[in-house]
Amino acid sequence: MPGTTAAPRIVVTGATGAVGRHVAQLLPADADVRLFVRDVAKARRMGLPGELVQGDHQDRPDLDRALRGADAVFVVTANPLRPADDENILAAARAGGVRRAVKLSWLGVADPAADGLIARWNRDAEALLRASGLDWTVLRMRTPMSNALAWAPSIRGEGVVRALGGAARSACVDPRDVAAVAVGALTGPGHAGRTYALTGPAPISVREQVRELSRVLRRPIGFEELTADQALARWRERLPEPIARALLEVAERRSTGASEHGEGDVEAVTGRPPASFATWAADHGPHFG
Numbered sequence: 568m569p570g571t572t573a574a575p576r577i578v579v580t581g582a583t584g585a586v587g588r589h590v591a592q593l594l595p596a597d598a599d600v601r602l603f604v605r606d607v608a609k610a611r612r613m614g615l616p617g618e619l620v621q622g623d624h625q626d627r628p629d630l631d632r633a634l635r636g637a638d639a640v641f642v643v644t645a646n647p648l649r650p651a652d653d654e655n656i657l658a659a660a661r662a663g664g665v666r667r668a669v670k671l672s673w674l675g676v677a678d679p680a681a682d683g684l685i686a687r688w689n690r691d692a693e694a695l696l697r698a699s700g701l702d703w704t705v706l707r708m709r710t711p712m713s714n715a716l717a718w719a720p721s722i723r724g725e726g727v728v729r730a731l732g733g734a735a736r737s738a739c740v741d742p743r744d745v746a747a748v749a750v751g752a753l754t755g756p757g758h759a760g761r762t763y764a765l766t767g768p769a770p771i772s773v774r775e776q777v778r779e780l781s782r783v784l785r786r787p788i789g790f791e792e793l794t795a796d797q798a799l800a801r802w803r804e805r806l807p808e809p810i811a812r813a814l815l816e817v818a819e820r821r822s823t824g825a826s827e828h829g830e831g832d833v834e835a836v837t838g839r840p841p842a843s844f845a846t847w848a849a850d851h852g853p854h855f856g
């Protein structure tokens with residue numbers, strides 16, 4: 568019909584992840600949203616709005632199905648040992664006629680001294696995106712506040728958090744703020760060729776986060792410092808050796824103050840200041856029982 572504009576078709580990869588789930592929820596109701604997920608049942612349990620397309624980042628035909636005819640894609644990859652995932656998504660996007668790609672990355676890449684597996688993988692993925700021929704936007708995220716959800720079982724069961732680097736501070740960011748920036752970049756003008764640094768309002772240590780959760784839950788929560796060996800042993804239980812070692816390296820850099828610096832891009836893009844950990848904790852109290 569003359570004068571009408573078709574709803575933008577937006578594909579969200581990593582839609583069940585820490586940021587992707589909020590991107591799915593925040594996209595405008597008139598957008599034609601496809602969520603690329605490897606576990607459809609999980610996406611259904613989360614009640615995510617949008618058409619679910621099942622697939623794996625390794626599988627080009629799955630990605631081709633999801634991306635054909637789309638306008639924009641939110642790119643989230645999660646395995647530093649599989650750098651081809653980013654390449655697959657971008658190749659499928661180009662083949663499918665997608666114009667715009669917004670990529671979740673890590674603010675640690677801005678630190679020239681960070682040269683471990685996770686920094687190299689994110690830097691390479693950013694470079695691929697910038698060379699992709701698509702209108703690109705990079706979202707460099709500081710630690711998402713939602714990483715604290717990993718403490719939920721021991722808080723519920725024993726009233727304690729065990730972690731490495733209790734005194735290390737990070738300007739951690741509410742993933743909902745990162746998602747709000749992503750939605751702006753996926754749907755609005757003026758974001759092509761931009762790299763945003765996304766942090767929370769102020770650095771906060773793990774011990775301070777635990778105190779905040781204790782305040783929200785109105786009961787004491789203890790903190791027990793892990794040694795590097797203990798932390799490594801825990802990561803090894805669920806992750807391949809190179810990733811476990813890379814996480815230790817990131818934690819060691821964080822303890823030098825490398826993650827403390829806050830940046831203003833959440834407010835610059837969304838028009839409102841980033842949420843504090845206190846706000847995030849108040850909104851997520853029920854997850855900690």
Ligand SMILES: NC(=O)c1ccc[n+]([C@@H]2O[C@H](COP(=O)([O-])OP(=O)(O)OC[C@H]3O[C@@H](n4cnc5c(N)ncnc54)[C@H](OP(=O)(O)O)[C@@H]3O)[C@@H](O)[C@H]2O)c1
Binds near residue numbers: 711
């Ligand atoms: N986590 C952090 O502390 C942190 C901090 C700063 C920056 N970042 C950056 O954020 C990005 C995402 O990392 P993350 O680990 O935090 O992500 P995440 O929130 O765990 O989300 C990963 C998403 O990708 C999906 N996924 C994983 N492998 C897949 C595959 N082979 N095929 C299809 N979908 C797949 C996951 O699905 P399932 O739900 O099925 O697993 C999930 O939806 C990375 O670039 C990372 O460096 C992370």
